[in-house]
């Protein structure tokens with residue numbers, strides 16, 4: 001059956017009226033929008049403008065560039081670093097000594113062996129306690145090989161000619177050398193006490209030398225290679241360079257000249273100056289000694305004095 005849509009029915013009129021009203025509203029809205037310069041868009045612009053004009057202190061600050069490292073550090077240290085008491089010189093020295101002895105794991109590392117202080121009776125007479133390695137013609141403690149190589153490399157680069165004359169010497173080796181000096185002096189007519197006194201001018205008594213530890217070397221300048229010439233030229237060539245730079249490699253001159261350049265500084269542990277004799281004491285103590293003026297003939301600081309101080313204050317192991 002076919003249903004005819006009759007024009008003019010009340011239901012159809014209602015739908016047309018609703019459709020007309022909707023279209024009229026849209027038309028008027030469009031018309032008003034044009035007349036009032038599109039108030040909806042104007043409002044949106046205003047809102048965005050108001051947001052961007054918010055006072056910056058109430059919002060998260062935006063990074064305009066990457067902060068510098070110092071800005072980061074300043075921020076970090078403000079939170080993490082708390083004030084601490086400054087260490088005194090003695091506390092600093094004790095700390096360096098304790099740390100270094102522990103680092104090298106050798107309790108005699110700073111042993112103050114000198115003409116007055118013998119190594120412990122238990123020290124071996126034919127070897128060192130530290131492992132040794134060969135450098136040129138001599139043996140040295142393995143732990144000083146790299147620093148010594150660095151020192152010699154830089155000394156050469158600075159225009160000098162370092163010559164490694166001696167390193168480790170056992171107590172037995174020292175006995176042989178010392179005995180020869182005594183025997184020669186006796187042969188020249190000295191009595192034994194005088195001959196021994198004479199020998200000590202040139203040679204340590206067995207058991208009383210830093211060379212036994214493997215931590216000391218005699219580094220000569222090829223241009224001032226004779227002992228006496230070297231002693232008289234302690235402030236020239238390689239010897240002057242060592243005075244200024246040995247500490248940078250962890251070494252110190254154990255017996256630098258005192259006010260009389262022929263003699264070692266008082267308290268050095270040996271009476272005659274030896275501008276070529278270096279002992280490895282580690283980087284921190286070497287720097288400490290340099291800054292304390294151990295080279296200065298007028299200062300009272302000596303390597304031996306500081307080492308004796310360390311062994312008096314070091315805790316019992």
Ligand SMILES: [Zn+2]
Pocket residue numbers: 211216217218274277278
């Ligand atoms: Zn020496």
